[in-house]
Amino acid sequence: MIRLFIAALILVTIYSIYYDLSSGTIPEPAAPVAAPVPATNTDTETDSSAALTSPSNNLYIEVEIKAGDTVLTVAEKIANKPIPVSITQLVEDFQNLNEGITPEKIQIGKTYKFPVY
Numbered sequence: 001m002i003r004l005f006i007a008a009l010i011l012v013t014i015y016s017i018y019y020d021l022s023s024g025t026i027p028e029p030a031a032p033v034a035a036p037v038p039a040t041n042t043d044t045e046t047d048s049s050a051a052l053t054s055p056s057n058n059l060y061i062e063v064e065i066k067a068g069d070t071v072l073t074v075a076e077k078i079a080n081k082p083i084p085v086s087i088t089q090l091v092e093d094f095q096n097l098n099e100g101i102t103p104e105k106i107q108i109g110k111t112y113k114f115p116v117y
Helices: 002-022 048-053 071-079 087-097
Strands: 059-064 111-115
Touching: 059 071, 071 087, 071 111, 087 111
Parallel strands: none
Antiparallel strands: 059 111
């Protein structure tokens, strides 16, 4: 009886490994669905530093954060390639678009604005 149980356990393990390698169990991440929206300046006074640190095309996309997302990974998903600016610039642009929220403080399930480069 023990031999039968061990044989069944080995067959289940082999099948599990085969299934995991052939079709996979981790789903592919979905691309952001939101369309680019032009950024608007709600401040009445002009801030020259904000103009320097904003993305060149003044566009952003609102993205809902999922588990495992970081500001860098979301920005790379939006661009479909490595981002063309430094990480420091990305952080500054993210903070400008999201009222000073730092990338370390993003929360799962909340929606944030991400610059489009």
